[in-house]
Amino acid sequence: MIVSVASGKGGTGKTTVAASLVSVWSRPVAAVDLDVEEPNLHLFLKPDLAGPEPVYMEIPVVDWGKCTLCGACSDFCQFKAIALLGASLHVFPDMCHGCGGCLALCPEQALTPGQRQLGEVEAGMAGTADFLMGRLRVGEAMSPPLMRAVKQRLGRLLATSGGDAVIDSPPGVSCPAVTAVMDSDFILLVTEPTPFGFHDFRLAVEAFSPLGAPLGAVINRAGEGDLTVQAYCRERGIPILAEILFSRAIAEGYARGRVVADLSPELRALFESLRDSIQAAVREAAHA
Amino acid sequence: MHEIVVISGKGGTGKTSLTGAFASLARNAILCDLDVDAPDLHILLAPEYVREEAFISGFEAHIDPGACTGCAVCADMCRYGAVVVSGQKYTIDALRCEGCGVCVRFCPAQAVSFTPRHCGQRYISSTRFGTMVHAQLFPGQENSGRLVSLLRREARDTAKAEGRDLILCDGAPGIGCPVISSLSGTHLAVIVTEPTPSGRHDLDRVGRLCEHFRVKVAVIVNKYDLNQDEEGRIQALCRERGYEIVARLPHDPIVTGAMVARKVVTEMPENPLSALLVQAWSRIEGLARAVGASQGASLSL
Structure with missing residues (x-):
């Protein structure tokens, strides 16, 4: 079972909820940080990591002995990553999406595979939980290919462990967020x-409903603001699985790098109940 | 002309509430929401659309089931796993399709068509604090970086047309494509952080991104009273990197109160934050003008 914790708006408490779910999970579990632009889960779960492993994307390299400057590659590239300028072919590695089209179509086989580093993957253990995270290279614009690399490793891990996964997703509802929760x-x-929370929640419901997985909501900092999110959840039939009341003690615990489920027996019980609701919903969806 | 972008690395540190307040204090500015994925500034500023345009960017592949022979070349070549095979039926998953055109080019039966993708809408609006340029990317869409570039160009054109000399932008969280697009050529990045492990970690990364693009950084520590030790570490990081801390703001429920009232903090009656925001804004404007002046001087050399 793979559970993604997502949000629309940033800073609503995804990492707090993901770390707490991992800490109360009742089966073997992998904690996965797919917010590769700003990964924070490790700051709370404090895993022992084996060391970073670089992840690359394939980009074209020109073999000048073979290139006839025919321009087939630059005509084809949708991302303007190759340009024929006068009597010279220019490759712009940062623009390349790694589709491999130019390498496949070059009539002279003058393009060979090179690489651009997207970032790195780190793996290790956080207590009894497996831990996986991606970390985007500062300056790299494209996060989805790195996220896909982390997910490939997760697939291999789950195939051997037979356990579940809790994914901490990036904020937003565009392609990185969808890549994470898919x-x-x-x-x-x-x-x-x-x-703000309500507006971005609606966007998230719109973005993630077509994926077909059951949705549930956690309302964090309940008691502040207004009640529009709750009304909208009722209207859309999205179950509210937990409400975490705003408390200075939680905010300060988070600021000290604590897992919120470990702060008090009441909070632990809240996350255990959330865990049970999620597991029940997944079982129900599997039988439907 | 001076451009200021408010970013944070970590989401939810208060970018939009602060940008909204600064919009009320800025004289002669064009406002711009560059968080095209989950924009929120319009909630505070209640823009009235003056112009709306479709944002068309990139392409999307479709397989014609009548022409498809089921040879599987597309599925073998697609690097994004976007070709879905069920039995003999081949379709493209639009959410995974990157719009690269490999399947279009290599399909032996020429069964794949390529149509422009309508990724979102963009707007020019009027607000009580001046003209605002903004957009909404459709859920799940890409090309947010291109949309950000388009909005910035639109904001510059509008500023010229209206005789404004400042562009104030609300940025996206993270350090990826839309943030990179919002940084190139901007005069000042105001990074809003909070004294938590995540806030500091993300300030470090987004700060390095700004340095990579040679954009000057100013920092606002929001909710500074949450954790004294973490605030100390943030101050140390800023000293080491040469980032000026332009404001330290206490946690104050008035920020949420203002949001619920659809107002910016400086419009709320008698609150201690407003005075701090006035000071912060004057320093931010000063820094942006100083960067603009020194760049102008080096350009003229």
Whole structure:
């Protein structure tokens, strides 16, 4: 079972919820940080990591002995990563999406595979949980290819462990967020009861509903703001699986790098109940 | 003309609430929401659309089931796993399709068509604090970087037409494509952080991104009273990197209160944050003008 914790709006408490779910999970579990632009899960779960492993994307390299400057590659490239300028072919590695089209179509086989580093993957253990994270190279614009590389490793890990996974996703609802939550068995949306939280929650519901996985909501910092999110969840039939009341103690615990489920027996019980609701919803969806 | 972008690395540190307040304090500015994925500034500024345009960018592949012979060349060549095979039926998953055109080019039966992708809408609007340039990317879409570049060009053109000399932008979280697009050629990045492990970690990364693109950084520590030790570490990081801290703001429920009232903080009656925001804005404007002046001087050399 793969559970993605996502949000729309940033800073609503995705990492807090993901770290707490991992800490109360009742089966073997992998904690996965797919917010590769700003990964934070490791700051709370404090895993022992084996060391970074670089991840690359294939980009074209020109073999000048073979290139006839025919321009077939630059005509084809949708991303303007290759340009024929006068009597010279220029490759712009940062623009390349790694589709491999230019290498496949060059009539002279003058393009050979090179690489651009996207970032790195780190793997290790956080207590008894497996831990996986991606970290985008500062200056790299494209996060989805690195996320796909992390997900490939997750697939191999789950195939051997037979366990579950809790994914901490990036904020937003565009292609990085969708890439993260795709293929999940459950999507948990963390929101806050404010106008910004509500607006981005609606966007997230719109973006993630077509993926077909059951959705559930966690309302963080409940008691602040207004009640529009709750009303919208009722209207759309999205179950509210937990409400975490705003408390200075939680905010300060988070600021000290603590896992919120470890702060008090009451909070632990709240996340255990959330875990049970998610597991029940996934079982129900599997039988439907 | 001076451009200021408010970013954060970590989401939810208060970028939009602060940008909204600064919009009320800025004289002669064009406002711009560059968080095209999950924009929120319009919630505070209640823009009235003056112009709306479709954002068409990139392409999307479609397989014609009548012409498809089921040879599987497309599925073998697609690097994004976007060709879905069920039995003999081949379709493209639009959410995974990158629009590269490999399947179009290599299909032996020429069964794949390539149509322009309508990724979102963009707007020019009027607000009580001046003209605003903004957009909404459709859920799941890509090309946010291109949309950000388009909005910035639009903002510059509008500023010229209206005789404004400042562009104030609300940025996206993270350090990826839309953030990179919002940084190139901007005069000042105001990074909003908070004294938590995530806030500091993300300030470090987005700060390095700004340095990579040679954009000057100013920092606002929001909710500074949450954790004294973490705030100390943020101050140390800023000293080491040469980032000026232009404001330290206490946690104050008035920020959420203002949001619920659809107002910016500086419009709320008698609150201690407003005075701090006035000071912060005057320093931010000063820094942006200083960067603009020194760039102008080096250009004229």
